[in-house]
Amino acid sequence: MDTGLLQYFFVASILLAGLVASLVPIKIYQILNNRMRQSLLGNNRKESSLSQWISCLSCFAGGVFLSVIFLHLLPDAHESLTVIQKKGVFVTRYPVVEIISLLGFFLVYMTEVLSETCVTQRTVTHDQTIVTKNPAILRRRRANTTTIDDKCEIHEDGHDFTPPPMESPYYSASSIPSTTAMSQRERTLIVRTITFITALVFHSMVEGFAFGVQHNSSTIISLFVGIIVHRTIVAFSVGTRMINCHPKRPVFVISLAIVFAVSSPLFSVLGMIVKESAIDELFKEEISLVLISLSIGTFLYIAFFEMLAPEKSNGNYAVSKYISTLAGFFVIAIIVQHILIRRPASNGLTSACNPLRLSTLYYFEKLELKSHFYNAMDTLLLQSILIFILLVSALLASLSPLKIYTALRKRLIDNRDPHDDSPSILSHWISCLTCFSGGVFLGVIFLHLLPDAHESLRVVQSKHVWKSEYPLVEMMTLFGFFFIYMIEVVSETCFTQSGVKHKHKLVTKFSEIIRFNHKSDSASSSKSDVKHEVSSTCSEQGQKHCKCIPRIPRKERTLIIRSVTFITALVFHSMVEGFAFGVQKNARAITTLFVGIIVHRTIVSFSVGTRLVNCHPNRPIFVVVLAFIFSVSSPLFAVVGMCVRQSAINELFKEQITFILISLSIGTFLYIAFFELFA
Numbered sequence: 227m228d229t230g231l232l233q234y235f236f237v238a239s240i241l242l243a244g245l246v247a248s249l250v251p252i253k254i255y256q257i258l259n260n261r262m263r264q265s266l267l268g269n270n271r272k273e274s275s276l277s278q279w280i281s282c283l284s285c286f287a288g289g290v291f292l293s294v295i296f297l298h299l300l301p302d303a304h305e306s307l308t309v310i311q312k313k314g315v316f317v318t319r320y321p322v323v324e325i326i327s328l329l330g331f332f333l334v335y336m337t338e339v340l341s342e343t344c345v346t347q348r349t350v351t352h353d354q355t356i357v358t359k360n361p362a363i364l365r366r367r368r369a370n371t372t373t374i375d376d377k378c379e380i381h382e383d384g385h386d387f388t389p390p391p392m393e394s395p396y397y398s399a400s401s402i403p404s405t406t407a408m409s410q411r412e413r414t415l416i417v418r419t420i421t422f423i424t425a426l427v428f429h430s431m432v433e434g435f436a437f438g439v440q441h442n443s444s445t446i447i448s449l450f451v452g453i454i455v456h457r458t459i460v461a462f463s464v465g466t467r468m469i470n471c472h473p474k475r476p477v478f479v480i481s482l483a484i485v486f487a488v489s490s491p492l493f494s495v496l497g498m499i500v501k502e503s504a505i506d507e508l509f510k511e512e513i514s515l516v517l518i519s520l521s522i523g524t525f526l527y528i529a530f531f532e533m534l535a536p537e538k539s540n541g542n543y544a545v546s547k548y549i550s551t552l553a554g555f556f557v558i559a560i561i562v563q564h565i566l567i568r569r570p571a572s573n574g575l576t577s578a579c580n581p582l583r584l585s586t587l588y589y590f591e592k593l594e595l596k597s598h599f600y601n602a603m604d605t606l607l608l609q610s611i612l613i614f615i616l617l618v619s620a621l622l623a624s625l626s627p628l629k630i631y632t633a634l635r636k637r638l639i640d641n642r643d644p645h646d647d648s649p650s651i652l653s654h655w656i657s658c659l660t661c662f663s664g665g666v667f668l669g670v671i672f673l674h675l676l677p678d679a680h681e682s683l684r685v686v687q688s689k690h691v692w693k694s695e696y697p698l699v700e701m702m703t704l705f706g707f708f709f710i711y712m713i714e715v716v717s718e719t720c721f722t723q724s725g726v727k728h729k730h731k732l733v734t735k736f737s738e739i740i741r742f743n744h745k746s747d748s749a750s751s752s753k754s755d756v757k758h759e760v761s762s763t764c765s766e767q768g769q770k771h772c773k774c775i776p777r778i779p780r781k782e783r784t785l786i787i788r789s790v791t792f793i794t795a796l797v798f799h800s801m802v803e804g805f806a807f808g809v810q811k812n813a814r815a816i817t818t819l820f821v822g823i824i825v826h827r828t829i830v831s832f833s834v835g836t837r838l839v840n841c842h843p844n845r846p847i848f849v850v851v852l853a854f855i856f857s858v859s860s861p862l863f864a865v866v867g868m869c870v871r872q873s874a875i876n877e878l879f880k881e882q883i884t885f886i887l888i889s890l891s892i893g894t895f896l897y898i899a900f901f902e903l904f905a
Contacts, residue, residue, distance in 0.1 A: 229443055233498055236437075236450040237491045243454050244487035247461035251283070252476055255469045278543045282550040284470055287463030289554020291529035294460065296700035297559055299522045303327075306515040313508050323519050324672035330523025334425050415471055416478070423482050425527065426464065430489035433457070438497020439510065457490060459557055530900040548715045552708055559701070608813055609868060612820045613861045619824055620857035623831035628849055631839045662833070668899050670830065675892045679703075682885035689878050699889050706893025710795050714788065786848070789841055793852050795897065796834065800859035801887050803827065808867020809880065827860065
């Protein structure tokens with residue numbers, strides 16, 4: 227059969243599969259909505275069931291995207307980079323794939339921030355789980371009514387709206403606040419969804435282009451099977467997300483579904499045209515590298531900010547959501563196992579070393595430090611001194627946010643007008659520090675840990691162990707992510723028993739707390755904070771007769787469990803860092819590694835302290851204890867590494883342990899960055 231005809235047939239099949247899969251969620255949503263709307267009026271259990279199904283579908287979609295990032299796109303990007311580097315282009319030890327991925331992430335982030343700021347002139351928080359968060363919305367009838375509700379439907383959990391009297395001269399369509407807010411919110415939702423689809427086009431371009439440039443029939447058929455299965459699942463996830471955001475705009479959803487479904491076949495045809503032309507092979511690989519890497523960043527943004535984080539912030543059905551997310555991940559994991567996805571045997575120069583170590587080594591060589599200086603000093607003594615310096619620097623960095631927070635709060639309480647309802651400067655600063663911490667963790671994941679994990683795997687595979695084309699680093703990363711996710715879900719379910727959701731950003735809403743404390747002395751301020759915190763939680767849950775006193779221990783216990791989980795997760799990274807430092811054999815390597823670690827660890831420690839203070843502003847002793855545990859962990863494992871170095875443990879075994887610990891720590895950092903900081 228002619229390859230051109232075969233490709234055109236498969237392109238049409240991909241188009242049809244994408245259309246059907248992306249439009250199926252619309253029909254499912256309409257069937258559920260129409261059949262259950264009337265029964266929902268008198269049956270809260272069915273109402274809860276509908277919202278649970280919608281949440282689980284969104285989490286399944288998030289798991290799919292998460293798996294696509296790590297098990298599909300990252301290996302493909304590394305493969306393209308390897309091909310390019312073999313031809314003498316982009317020959318660098320810097321993690322090129324990872325830095326372009328982060329550029330893609332921040333490009334989409336910037337686009338959304340600018341679009342929200344320009345379109346709405348104010349920051350509007352988008353909650354794509356508004357239906358699952360407020361299932362009572364489903365009770366509202368479609369029939370028109372002349373009465374005006376006193377509660378905004380979209381923001382039902384956030385504020386009340388009292389309309390002006392009908393006889394008021396100011397009563398007009400333009401004077402109804404809820405109508406204006408609704409218009410701004412809908413506009414923001416539309417901009418976000420268009421950004422979402424635009425981001426997905428990156429992936430469609432890569433997928434379609436790769437299919438179009440194939441030359442032989444066997445490759446075309448193999449690639450088609452992988453694409454159509456993968457694209458059908460992704461298209462279903464896209465349709466689920468869009469109908470979740472725009473349940474009353476089916477035409478808009480269908481239009482965007484068509485755009486998404488058409489994009490991959492369109493670029494397949496473009497790839498077939500390019501195949502017949504005389505475009506340089508190297509240029510095609512460079513384009514493929516850039517597009518794949520950018521799509522990793524866009525998918526990262528979509529998976530966390532648009533799917534998983536909003537669902538997780540809504541504390542209902544935590545176990546079901548976790549299982550759904552895990553199911554989405556396993557679907558892609560199984561596809562990757564059974565469908566041939568090309569993978570470079572070695573990640574080459576890309577994963578040879580992490581940039582912090584390279585930069586410090588470069589400067590030491592430039593300074594031309596004499597090797598006899600290192601030889602004159604005993605390595606054990608040198609390591610002991612440097613370990614102590616690491617401990618002190620980590621302690622100071624992790625405890626400094628506590629002092630900053632206390633000073634800021636005292637200054638703002640003294641100077642704040644008790645009648646001022648504007649957002650406090652303190653809340654702004656704490657939010658900025660938290661986001662800074664999230665950015666630090668994001669950089670550590672992609673520019674430090676991923677290259678290190680690939681380096682360790684390359685060393686292990688060079689000794690003919692764990693030889694596999696499967697993306698082992700990325701698979702272990704996702705295991706680490708779901709392991710921490712599972713710990714938190716289980717701890718919340720077992721200890722809270724009432725599904726009380728944790729809002730660690732409650733501290734950033736400090737305008738009321740500061741105003742409340744303005745008239746009270748320091749002895750009673752802590753009690754006032756707790757009282758206000760609990761009462762606000764009760765009001766958010768819509769409970770008129772809430773017994774606040776029994777809920778205080780539960781909420782505090784949940785916060786404590788989360789922070790302990792957070793620190794436990796970070797121990798993975800500390801183990802790797804300390805162990806790697808302790809097993810070094812010569813003074814030059816020890817000093818070089820020390821400079822890289824102390825810079826990196828100081829910044830991370832400051833981020834950890836910021837997060838702990840954000841969660842526990844009234845528990846300084848608890849914060850100090852956890853900060854001390856985190857600070858001690860790396861020096862402790864450095865000592866363990868020194869002991870291991872003196873023993874006769876196999877070098878291969880040490881590399882295997884390092885690989886596993888680094889990969890697991892990537893997953894834990896992913897969870898921390900998105901669910902604990904950015905979210």
